[in-house]
Amino acid sequence: MKKLYLIHHSHTDIGYTAVQETIMDYHVAYIEQAISIIEKKIQETGTCSFVWTCENFWQIENFFEQASKEQIAQFEEYVALGFIDFGKNYLNMTELVDSTILNEFLAKADQYARKFSRKIDSAMTADINGFSWSYCDSLLKNNTENLFTCVHGHHGIYPLFENQMPFWWESTTGERLLVWNGEHYHFGNELQIMPNSRMTYQIKDQYINDFETGQMDVAEARIFGYVDELQNKGYKWPFIPLMISGFASDNAGPNEDVLDFIHEWNYKHGEEITIEMIGLNEFFRIFREQDLSEVPVYKGDWNDWWADGVGSTPAATKIYKEAVRKYRLTELLAKENHAEKSLLDQAKKDLMLYAEHTWGYSSSVSEPWNTLVNELEYRKSAYAINASQEINKYYAHLLKKEYGYAMPRANRPQHFLVINPYEKKVKQNCRLLVDYWEHIGNRQMRGELVPFLEVYDYETNQVIPCQTQTTARAFEIEVILELEPKETRKLGVRLNEEKTEKHTYASFVQGTEGVTDISYPNKVNDYEIQTDYFIVKLSNEKGIAQIIYKPTNSNLLDESAEAGLFAGIYEKTEIHTDPYQERRRMGRNRKGKHAKRWVAELQDIVVVKRGELYTNLQIDYKLEGTKVYSLFLKIYQNLPKLECSVRIQKENEWAPENVYVSLPIPVDTERFIKKSGNVMRPAIDQLPGTNTEFYLLDTGVMHINEQGVGIGLCIHDTPLVTLGTLENHLIELSSESTQFKNQAPLYSWVMNNFWETNFKVDLSGFYEFSYTLFLEEAVGTIQVLDEVLTQINQGFVVIPVE
Numbered sequence: 001m002k003k004l005y006l007i008h009h010s011h012t013d014i015g016y017t018a019v020q021e022t023i024m025d026y027h028v029a030y031i032e033q034a035i036s037i038i039e040k041k042i043q044e045t046g047t048c049s050f051v052w053t054c055e056n057f058w059q060i061e062n063f064f065e066q067a068s069k070e071q072i073a074q075f076e077e078y079v080a081l082g083f084i085d086f087g088k089n090y091l092n093m094t095e096l097v098d099s100t101i102l103n104e105f106l107a108k109a110d111q112y113a114r115k116f117s118r119k120i121d122s123a124m125t126a127d128i129n130g131f132s133w134s135y136c137d138s139l140l141k142n143n144t145e146n147l148f149t150c151v152h153g154h155h156g157i158y159p160l161f162e163n164q165m166p167f168w169w170e171s172t173t174g175e176r177l178l179v180w181n182g183e184h185y186h187f188g189n190e191l192q193i194m195p196n197s198r199m200t201y202q203i204k205d206q207y208i209n210d211f212e213t214g215q216m217d218v219a220e221a222r223i224f225g226y227v228d229e230l231q232n233k234g235y236k237w238p239f240i241p242l243m244i245s246g247f248a249s250d251n252a253g254p255n256e257d258v259l260d261f262i263h264e265w266n267y268k269h270g271e272e273i274t275i276e277m278i279g280l281n282e283f284f285r286i287f288r289e290q291d292l293s294e295v296p297v298y299k300g301d302w303n304d305w306w307a308d309g310v311g312s313t314p315a316a317t318k319i320y321k322e323a324v325r326k327y328r329l330t331e332l333l334a335k336e337n338h339a340e341k342s343l344l345d346q347a348k349k350d351l352m353l354y355a356e357h358t359w360g361y362s363s364s365v366s367e368p369w370n371t372l373v374n375e376l377e378y379r380k381s382a383y384a385i386n387a388s389q390e391i392n393k394y395y396a397h398l399l400k401k402e403y404g405y406a407m408p409r410a411n412r413p414q415h416f417l418v419i420n421p422y423e424k425k426v427k428q429n430c431r432l433l434v435d436y437w438e439h440i441g442n443r444q445m446r447g448e449l450v451p452f453l454e455v456y457d458y459e460t461n462q463v464i465p466c467q468t469q470t471t472a473r474a475f476e477i478e479v480i481l482e483l484e485p486k487e488t489r490k491l492g493v494r495l496n497e498e499k500t501e502k503h504t505y506a507s508f509v510q511g512t513e514g515v516t517d518i519s520y521p522n523k524v525n526d527y528e529i530q531t532d533y534f535i536v537k538l539s540n541e542k543g544i545a546q547i548i549y550k551p552t553n554s555n556l557l558d559e560s561a562e563a564g565l566f567a568g569i570y571e572k573t574e575i576h577t578d579p580y581q582e583r584r585r586m587g588r589n590r591k592g593k594h595a596k597r598w599v600a601e602l603q604d605i606v607v608v609k610r611g612e613l614y615t616n617l618q619i620d621y622k623l624e625g626t627k628v629y630s631l632f633l634k635i636y637q638n639l640p641k642l643e644c645s646v647r648i649q650k651e652n653e654w655a656p657e658n659v660y661v662s663l664p665i666p667v668d669t670e671r672f673i674k675k676s677g678n679v680m681r682p683a684i685d686q687l688p689g690t691n692t693e694f695y696l697l698d699t700g701v702m703h704i705n706e707q708g709v710g711i712g713l714c715i716h717d718t719p720l721v722t723l724g725t726l727e728n729h730l731i732e733l734s735s736e737s738t739q740f741k742n743q744a745p746l747y748s749w750v751m752n753n754f755w756e757t758n759f760k761v762d763l764s765g766f767y768e769f770s771y772t773l774f775l776e777e778a779v780g781t782i783q784v785l786d787e788v789l790t791q792i793n794q795g796f797v798v799i800p801v802e
Contacts, residue, residue, distance in 0.1 A: 003239035004223070005278045005286075006193065007148075008258065009053040011126040011185050011243075012092060013250040013358045015376045016758055020353070023251055027059040028066050030253040031084075035074055037256045038083045049262075051277040052254050054086035055124060057109035080116055085279025088113055088144045089123040090352065095132050095304050095696040096317070096719065097355035098324050099677030100331070101348045103138045110142040122146040122281045126185035126243065127250075128357050129156035130304030130690060132676030136171040146178045146284040150185035150243050153202075155588060155755065156305025160298070161689040161733065164230065164240070166287070169687075170299035172678060178284070178292075180241060188244025191226060192219040193265075193275065195257040199248040216264065227273065237290065241283050300686040301675065303734070307696035308590065309359035311658075311720050311752040312759035314767055316381035318717040320354050323347065323388040325794050326395050332421035333398060333797065340397045347390035354383035360758040366580040368654070368761045377760055403488070405799045412800070414440055414493035415458060419797040420483035424787060427482035429613070429639065430796040432493060433474040440495050445475060451499040455479050458490035467613040478613055480638065483796070490801065516607075526607050529615050533640040533775065536617075543567055543602050543619045543631065549640075549775065552707050556773075561664030561745065566633075566644050566771065568600040569660040569747065570625040571726065572653065583656050583756035588693070588731045590754045591658060595728055598624035613637055625657060626650055628766075640775035641792075645768055650751065652764035660722065661748040661769065665713060667703045671742050672782050673721075674698040679786050682723060683741035686734040692741050693731065694722040694749060699793045701746065702785050710779030714792045716770040720749040 010030050014020050034052035041048040054060055064072060078084040090105040113120035123144045125131075129151050139147060147169070151158040160167065164183055168176040184190075189197045192215050200208045205225070207218045230240065246255030262275045278286075310317045327347065361376040399405035403417055416432045432455065438445045440453075447470065455466040455477060468477045483489060509520045516525045529536040532550075539545035542564030547556040557565055573592035575582045586592055600621035608616035614634040623629040628649035635642045646661055670681050675698055683692045697719045702712040715721070724744040732738050750769055753761045772792050779785045 002274060004273055004275045005239055005241045005283055006188055006244050006258070006262075006275060007053050007124075007241060007280055007283060008051060008244050008246070008254060008277055009055045009124070009126075009185075009280075010059075010245060010252050010254075011250045012055050012059065013127070014091070014353065014356050015358045015360060015380060016362050017249060017251045019372070019375055020379050024062050026251050026253070028063045031059065031063045031075065032067075032071070034084060034254045035071070035078065037254060038078050039074070041256075048083050049277060050256055050259055051082070051279045051282075052084050053124075053280045054084065055126060056087055056089045056091055057105070057112070058091045060086055060112070061108075076115070080118065082118065082279055082282060085281050086120070087122060087124040087148075087280050088120065088139075088142065089125055091356045092125050092128045093352070094128070094309065094355050094357050095130070095307050095676045096310055096320070097676065098327070098351065099132070099134045099138065101327070101351055102135070103141065104348065105352060106138055106142040106144070110144065113143075118281070119285065120281050122148065122284045124148040124150070124280055126150040127152045127306075128304065129153075129306045130159075130302040132678055133172055133301040133680055133685070134676050134678035135302075136169050136177050137173060137175075137678075140171055140175050140177055144177075146180075146288075148180045148182055148241070148280060148283070150182050152184055155586070156691070157588065157689070157733070159302055159687045159689045164235070166292075166295050168295055168297040169302075170297055176297065178288070178295075180284075180287070183242060185243040186245055186248065188242040189248050191222045191242070193223075193258065193261055194244055194246065194255060195261055197245070197248045197255070215261070216268075219261070219265070220269070223273065239286070241278075298687050301678070301680050301690070302687050303682075303691040303695060305588065305691045306357055308694065308720060308749075308752055308754060309357070309759055310696065311718075311749055312359060312755070312761075312763070313377075313381060314718060314751050314763070314769075315765065316354070316384045317719070318767075318769070319381075319388050320351065320384035321717045321719065323351060323384065323391050326391045327351070329421060329794055329797060330391070330395055330398055333402070333419065335402055338394070338398060338401065340394050343390045343394040347387045347394065350383045350387035350390065354380065354387065358758060359755075360760060362757050364758050365583065365753070365756050365761045366578070399797070399799050403799060404801045406802050408435070411439065413802065414438065415801050416491045416493070417488055417799050417801045418481055418483065418491060419488045419799075420486060421794075421797055422787075422791055423485050424791070425482065425484050426791050426796070427480065427639075428792065428796060429478055429480045429636065430798050432477040432479065432491065432798060433471075434477060434493060435474045440493065443495065449495060450475065452495045452497075453477060454494050454496040456492050456494065458492050464491065465612050467611040469609075469616070480613060480636075481796070524610060526605075529607070529617065529635050531615075531635060531637045534635065534642070536635055536642075538605055539564065539602075540605070541602060543605060543621070547642075547773075549709070551777070552709070554707075556665060556711065558664040558666045558745070561662065563599045563662035563664070564602075565662065565664060566631050566646055567602075567662045568621060568623040568626070568629045568646075568648070569662060569726065570598045570623050571595050571658040571660075572625065573656040575655050579654055579761070580756045583754060586656070586754070589728045590693070590752060591656065591726075591728050593728045595656075597726060600629055625653060625659065640777070642773050644771045644773070646750075646771070648750075648767045648769075650764050650767065652762055653753075654761060656754055657752070657763065658749065658754070659751040659763075660726065661750055661771075663713060663721075663746045663748055665711065665746065665773075667743045668706050669703055671701060671703050671746075672786075673701050674786060674789060679782060681742055683734065683744075684739050688733070688735055690734045692723065692734050692738050694720055696720055699789050702782065702789055704779055704782060704785060708778060710776035710785040710788065712774050712776065712785055712789045712792070714772040714774070714789055715748055716772070716793060718748060718750045718769045722747045722749045
């Protein structure tokens with residue numbers, strides 16, 4: 001072993017150590033400090049052995065916004081000379097990030113990198129525990145050929161059952177990204193290479209809590225011990241790359257004092273191990289000069305252990321998901337560029353910042369009353385809220401300019417334009433909203449007029465079947481349309497002189513109290529709901545007990561499941577230590593060994609209304625940890641589809657807790673999920689040694705059964721799901737022996753306050769989560785089913801027009 005390469009950088013946590021805008025200023029200042037250090041060294045010696053690496057392009061982008069032309073020129077001079085380097089990643093993201101937006105931000109870094117004659121083709125990440133498979137494609141698409149990862153194994157772990165090793169990550173298209181699967185990003189500090197930065201985190205030796213022994217003595221023991229241990233494991237490379245920070249903290253700046261230690265070390269031990277500072281891209285240039293023929297190749301998703309932060313802010317995450325939906329619709333709808341595009345650009349930046357991996361302040365669980373905890377929480381949510389506002393403004397402008405979106409006005413006619421934004425023919429339901437203040441003809445809209453409402457095709461005057469329900473401020477009139485690719489259809493709402501709802505004059509096998517509890521051929525009853533496609537059987541114990549698909553007479557649900565479809569499950573781990581330590585000792589489980597679990601107890605089932613288009617069903621449960629847990633379902637008569645709204649009033653709890661929604665939909669083939677723009681098979685299409693416990697989804701889950709019928713579940717606004725047992729258990733990382741989990745029981749994981757730092761601990765409040773279960777006959781391929789899933793997630797666009 002001849003070389004120990006140090007990559008000096010600052011790990012970016014936007015909010016963990018200070019409020020977000022202060023963190024931004026830190027990193028701008030660190031670039032300025034690095035420039036000053038390099039300038040001074042060049043003035044003193046004519047060259048510079050100090051090298052600073054900007055971890056990501058976000059740091060550079062912020063520096064450019066504040067720096068003078070002279071500072072930018074000096075920065076770029078030092079980049080060209082290799083004294084400053086940068087990674088082409090934008091930030092350390094969660095898999096919540098929209099893959100199209102991420103690709104756009106990666107492209108910005110690539111475009112800037114092309115400015116320099118030396119090759120800048122590397123990215124790095126720190127802290128985060130994984131990436132969607134599509135991230136590999138995105139890096140390669142943007143001319144990033146190398147990735148250095150520094151996984152923080154807290155409540156997670158690096159892949160491949162081993163770190164400090166390279167591998168080729170094969171993309172979905174068969175291209176290869178060279179990855180160095182490295183140590184924790186502070187490991188150079190832990191070896192005591194950085195003066196005044198003493199820390200012990202992973203190493204277990206006699207110097208833990210020893211602040212008296214000299215730095216060189218500790219460094220000698222640890223560096224030689226570490227090198228010996230690597231060599232004993234078969235490490236073959238002639239160098240070891242390590243990350244190092246200027247002080248023992250996230251968001252730490254540069255420290256030129258490291259050069260003094262390097263000089264002293266090399267004078268004393270240089271014949272055995274030489275320490276040298278190096279930039280990220282220079283490291284990969286040197287590494288690629290080695291014989292890489294035996295570097296292993298792996299393909300699959302690198303499923304993230306740190307995706308679960310989204311479950312601690314379910315309300316803000318729901319706003320984020322809706323903003324992403326509207327952003328995707330703007331991409332489909334826009335026919336030209338608009339002056340308001342700056343709104344969209346800012347929205348994309350805010351979406352990126354919400355999806356960044358830091359979820360709050362470092363003491364969010366141990367000190368939930370702390371002012372900084374609350375400030376960071378609201379700022380984090382503000383990214384999603386601001387993105388929602390910006391996209392809504394742009395969306396409304398686009399629809400107004402290109403499609404005739406009409407603002408409210410007195411006596412506005414009830415005309416609506418329904419837009420199919422897709423390149424496929426689509427049949428689905430959509431909703432027309434008529435406000436309470438509106439007049440239809442000369443009559444103000446009110447509940448008594450609902451039976452007389454009629455929807456018609458504006459061009460043909462053909463009446464379209466509809467069904468209406470009331471909302472807080474409007475009447476929601478639902479219709480089902482089949483539209484050609486990119487078709488728009490104008491509809492109108494008017495009053496019919498006769499009621500559009502059916503009259504009943506005689507009772508038919510029914511008591512006078514109106515309860516439908518008698519079994520009789522072709523007679524509806526309150527124990528099942530029949531549609532053209534389904535027989536939904538109701539149970540006084542579970543709620544929805546069976547969904548029989550009529551064409552095959554098969555049950556879509558697992559009758560042996562502990563909880564019924566969409567029923568709630570609550571978990572709590574009592575605090576035996578303190579709120580911080582109780583969570584820390586869970587490891588990779590998201591609950592303690594003594595966790596208690598409650599399944600929702602059914603309280604009532606009410607068939608609210610049977611209409612021409614759908615049947616409304618309400619199911620109320622009693623669930624520990626909540627005041628309210630209710631389901632509101634629409635079961636469609638002429639579509640193989642049902643929608644469910646899960647409404648929860650959650651109580652406050654400081655102890656670690658989880659809330660799940662049961663999804664007992666068995667799989668007889670292979671389960672697929674949509675994840676960060678990529679369709680993959682959980683527990684199968686994964687790198688060895690990665691997380692198979694839970695996944696962060698884009699749109700939902702799906703499979704094609706043995707009869708060739710596509711079965712999909714769109715999970716609209718709560719993206720986490722878990723696979724397998726909910727019990728605390730021995731963790732099995734991804735391998736051939738874990739592929740059975742692909743068909744394991746599935747749960748929507750709607751809330752958690754698991755992490756002992758930076759997660760929001762208080763989950764109390766009112767929530768609503770939406771799901772759509774659908775079937776697609778003769779679907780053919782999973783790609784076609786994925787397109788249907790996307791269409792259901794985003795829907796038709798409906799706007800009022802003149």
